[in-house]
Amino acid sequence: MPEDGKKLALDQDAFIAGLAQIVGSDNVSRDPASLTLASADIWAPGKGSLLAVVYPGSLDQLSRVVAAISAAGLPIAPRGAGMSYTGGYVPMVQDTVSLDLSRMNRILEIRPEDMTVTVEAGCSWSALLAALAPLGLRTPFWGPMSGLVSTIGGGLSQLNAMLGGGRYGTSSESVIALSMVLADGRILRTGARGKGGNAPFYRHFGPDLAGLFCGDAGIFGIKGEITLRLIRAPAHEDYASFSFKTGEALLRAMAEFSRAGVACEMCAFDPGLTKVRLARASLAGDVKTVGAVIKRQKSWLRGLIEAAKMARGGRSFVEEDEYPLHVICEGRSAAGVAADMATARRIAATEGGVEIENTIAKVIRAVPFPPLNSVLGPAGERWAPVHGLVPLSQAPAIFAELQNFFAARADLFAKAGVSTGYLFTGVSTNALIIEPVFYWPEQRFAVHEVAIEPAHLAKLPTIAANPAATAIVAAARAEVIRIFAGHGCSFYQIGRTYPYMESRDAATGELLEAVKSVVDPAGIFNPGGLGLAAAKNPVHQT
Numbered sequence: 118m119p120e121d122g123k124k125l126a127l128d129q130d131a132f133i134a135g136l137a138q139i140v141g142s143d144n145v146s147r148d149p150a151s152l153t154l155a156s157a158d159i160w161a162p163g164k165g166s167l168l169a170v171v172y173p174g175s176l177d178q179l180s181r182v183v184a185a186i187s188a189a190g191l192p193i194a195p196r197g198a199g200m201s202y203t204g205g206y207v208p209m210v211q212d213t214v215s216l217d218l219s220r221m222n223r224i225l226e227i228r229p230e231d232m233t234v235t236v237e238a239g240c241s242w243s244a245l246l247a248a249l250a251p252l253g254l255r256t257p258f259w260g261p262m263s264g265l266v267s268t269i270g271g272g273l274s275q276l277n278a279m280l281g282g283g284r285y286g287t288s289s290e291s292v293i294a295l296s297m298v299l300a301d302g303r304i305l306r307t308g309a310r311g312k313g314g315n316a317p318f319y320r321h322f323g324p325d326l327a328g329l330f331c332g333d334a335g336i337f338g339i340k341g342e343i344t345l346r347l348i349r350a351p352a353h354e355d356y357a358s359f360s361f362k363t364g365e366a367l368l369r370a371m372a373e374f375s376r377a378g379v380a381c382e383m384c385a386f387d388p389g390l391t392k393v394r395l396a397r398a399s400l401a402g403d404v405k406t407v408g409a410v411i412k413r414q415k416s417w418l419r420g421l422i423e424a425a426k427m428a429r430g431g432r433s434f435v436e437e438d439e440y441p442l443h444v445i446c447e448g449r450s451a452a453g454v455a456a457d458m459a460t461a462r463r464i465a466a467t468e469g470g471v472e473i474e475n476t477i478a479k480v481i482r483a484v485p486f487p488p489l490n491s492v493l494g495p496a497g498e499r500w501a502p503v504h505g506l507v508p509l510s511q512a513p514a515i516f517a518e519l520q521n522f523f524a525a526r527a528d529l530f531a532k533a534g535v536s537t538g539y540l541f542t543g544v545s546t547n548a549l550i551i552e553p554v555f556y557w558p559e560q561r562f563a564v565h566e567v568a569i570e571p572a573h574l575a576k577l578p579t580i581a582a583n584p585a586a587t588a589i590v591a592a593a594r595a596e597v598i599r600i601f602a603g604h605g606c607s608f609y610q611i612g613r614t615y616p617y618m619e620s621r622d623a624a625t626g627e628l629l630e631a632v633k634s635v636v637d638p639a640g641i642f643n644p645g646g647l648g649l650a651a652a653k654n655p656v657h658q659t
């Protein structure tokens with residue numbers, strides 16, 4: 118905080134007026150509701166404060182806004198849909214300006230002839246899919262489960278797993294080019310961009326600069342426009358679900374699925390998470406979901422058969438103490454998909470996997486971007502996942518260590534009302550994600566209320582503040598991260614939560630500091646993100 122509070126107040130008015138000149142007065146907000154919403158992510162509030170929220174509407178406005186905030190020496194916290202939980206976009210110093218990308222949500226150009234699509238960074242994954250589907254096109258990685266609202270810019274800044282991830286890897290692996298706004302407002306454009314520079318068509322042209330900005334936690338610049346690679350939407354898909362007796366058997370099977378490259382998506386749960394999912398299932402949700410599954414089938418007869426199977430199977434087709442795995446294969450030909458499915462069945466059987474009703478696998482494809490009601494638990498309790506990307510061969514051993522850790526805390530968790538579960542998925546042919554999940558009684562934030570459908574929110578009880586339970590979860594989360602880090606695991610969503618700089622060699626650290634000193638010399642972008650920038654903002658350090 119500057120020493121002279123009065124001077125700051127005077128400067129603030131002129132500063133806000135300057136921003137309003139760029140974006141229009143409706144697009145600069147200091148109202149308490151906007152500030153509160155952007156001050157806490159799904160995990161916790163930031164330790165600093167917001168001065169204003171600014172909503173630029175184009176790359177040009179974004180560049181001018183960043184230059185103006187930079188000239189005022191204030192920190193900037195870029196925000197997509199705010200669906201993260203690692204302290205990435207919350208204010209950690211006083212007088213931070215939240216840069217909300219939600220108005221920059223346009224799909225700028227689809228070029229089927231070049232197999233590229235260019236979007237503004239605030240475009241959601243669901244909007245992109247909706248625009249591409251009628252053209253028979255798709256991006257290779259096509260979104261996280263939060264993609265109904267979560268943005269492509271947010272997804273590239275912290276990397277994503279899930280839809281398409283099993284075959285095509287993380288979100289950044291679909292990137293062709295980025296238009297980055299640096300701290301002084303300059304625009305840096307990556308990739309080979311065709312004549313005139315406006316038709317990015319290929320990522321690699323010298324060193325891979327796009328890669329530098331992917332997974333950067335928003336500390337190297339603001340993503341303004343993004344060009345992604347396209348594929349033809351696969352004409353065929355098939356679904357299977359298997360149930361495994363132990364987590365270790367499940368993870369051995371998932372590792373072999375990855376090596377074989379058969380699954381475009383795979384998603385598994387432990388018994389704890391299965392219980393939560395069953396508790397959440399509401400009749401209204403089921404009716405909508407059945408409709409979506411029917412619509413996706415290729416004939417009405419097939420659709421009716423699926424509806425009948427779902428009605429018969431209900432939600433009771435997973436044994437309560439087992440580990441269900443849901444797998445989706447896709448491809449250009451029915452024969453290719455059938456061959457992948459046959460391989461999947463063979464692998465599952467090798468680990469004792471028993472085939473079960475494949476409804477959930479179908480639902481993943483039919484409703485890939487469900488409403489964000491799962492930002493809270495089924496009884497309104499808080500929810501927080503934590504994860505590690507683990508080597509295929511190590512997954513069972515790391516899982517066993519995590520299980521031991523949770524078993525040792527079972528009494529503590531039970532007394533505090535903390536419940537846990539796991540989600541598992543795969544990324545390309547060479548990594549699995551193990552994601553422990555916590556639920557605990559604690560009050561919700563504005564970001565939860567905005568994300569959840571009003572009708573669902575109305576059914577949830579409000580829960581009082583419970584710092585004691587949160588402290589237990591925070592300590593357990595930190596310990597889980599320590600276990601992953603001890604195995605040399607990688608992390609997405611590094612934000613201000615996962616260790617990064619401490620595991621890098623000295624030369625890497627120096628290179629990243631050097632890059633930072635060029636793109637953001639005063640350290641105004643997300644200070645402290647990636648564990649890199651905290652010391653770079655002498656005026657505004659807390």
Ligand SMILES: Cc1cc2nc3c(=O)[nH]c(=O)nc-3n(C[C@H](O)[C@H](O)[C@H](O)COP(=O)(O)OP(=O)(O)OC[C@H]3O[C@@H](n4cnc5c(N)ncnc54)[C@H](O)[C@@H]3O)c2cc1C
Pocket residue numbers: 159194195196197198199200201202204205206218238239260261262263266267268269270271272273274275276277278279334335336338339340341489491492609610612643
């Ligand atoms: C119900 C639910 C399901 C989820 N499922 C998945 C899943 O399947 N897979 C998965 O990977 N994650 C998942 N997530 C986590 C999260 O939603 C994703 O990581 C998502 O990519 C966040 O995008 P966002 O637009 O909300 O980003 P935000 O939360 O707004 O921001 C994330 C980070 O990126 C930075 N940032 C945002 N936009 C920009 C920009 N334009 N330029 C520079 N920096 C920027 C922010 O400062 C912050 O550090 C889920 C979350 C929820 C709540």
